Amino acid sequence: MIKHSISLPKERLGYWFIVNKGRLYLTTDGQVPHGTLTSLTIATQPEQICWLGDYQQQPCYLLVDHDQISDDSFWHSARSLLAHSEALFELAARALQVALFLQTHRFCGQCGSAMHLVHWELAALCNKCGHRCYPRIAPCVLVGITRPGQILLARSTRHKPGFYSILAGFVESAETLEQAAVREVKEEVGVDITNLVYVGSQPWPFPHSLMTGFTAEYQQGDIVCQPNEIAEAAWFDLTNLPEVPPKETLSGRIIRQLQQKHLNNR
Template sequence: MIKHSISLTPNQHGLWFVVNRGRIWVNAARQIPQGMLSALTLSAEPEQICRLGELAGQDAYLLVNHDHIADENDWVSPRDLLSEGEQIFYLAARAVQVALFLQTHRFCGQCGSAMSLVSWELAALCNKCGHRCYPRIAPCVLVGIIKDKQILLARSSRHRKGFFSILAGFVESAETLEQAAAREVKEEVGVEITNLRYVGSQPWPFPHSLMAGFIADYAGGDIVCQPQEIEEAHWFDLASLPEVPPRQTLSGQIIHQLQQIAGK
């Protein structure tokens, strides 16, 4: 089993991201707890501890806890923390992703021996065969497609009726981000795009994605939804949109940016 990367004293001060099965523990004020480690009311000792970074000069730590969750209301997903600010969300995303890495790399995938954490970087090392593993990151592209003052939005089979977003898909092996964007759009809705422009990126810990956002112009083709993937897709006026992702998400930021462009 993976050993602790660090050990802390009960008087250690920090910002504490306690993770259990992809959920993060929050205090009575619905915030990430901070202060002394001894002040945390955990019913069991954390199985792994890692330093995540810092916020406002305060060290942030991951505590992996596998105890039974007595009250689900005390636990939130990283997405629930988007409203707390970008830096809190990024640390929460990192905490959940690192916890998953620790859970899935307790033993070597090459020889089956126990793994240990490397002290100078975030990696798991097999001391028997030397196999080294790093946290997995799965790149994903988001594409906001515009035609005049309209945007192409789709609803996947996983989303409730009335909720639409821009198109998204995972990058395949030996594929560039640009190639993935064009392929995913063609596969999911059957249209061609051109003039692809990079907007930005955002980590998305569900469970370990990194989203790269683009804007593209419509180049041709009729909407044909991919079976089992896209329930419906339409062109919407940017001045009159259905329910879309919030502004804190990268997809919401792309939609808002296109609205600003259309309004000029």
């Protein structure tokens, strides 16, 4: 197993990102626990504590909890923090991704020996063969496509009826973000795009993605949905949108930026 320990005074104040099977422990009022290590009411194992960063000038720690969950009401998706604080959501995203890294890199994938966390960077090292691993990050592209007065939205087969978003897909090996954006749009809905513009990025811990957002203009082609991926897709008036992702998400922000741009140009 990965072994890692830090010098942590038990009475030092901090924020605790406690992770169990991809979910985050929050207090009864939906907050990240704050206090000392000894004040936590959940079981702790000091060798599984990792420093994540700082929030409001206080340290934040990851604690991976492997105990059997007896009350699901305290365990939540990291999405629940989006509406509270972007900084806390980013720390939660890091906590979930590091927890997954610890879980999936207990043994060397090259020789099968036990892995150990190094102390000068976030990496797992095999002392037997020297193989080193870093937390996996899967880049994903989001593309908001418009034509005069309209935006192209799609519903994934994984989403409920009536909920739409912009197109998304993972970057493939030896592919640029721009190439991935063009390819994914063509594969998922069969249209060509032009004037691709980068907007921004957002870490997305489901389980270890980095979302990269773009806007683009429709060039040509009829909508043909990719089987097993896209349930339905259509052009929607920017003044009359269906249910879309919240503004705290990168996809939701892109949709609202395009909507506002349209309203400003009217």
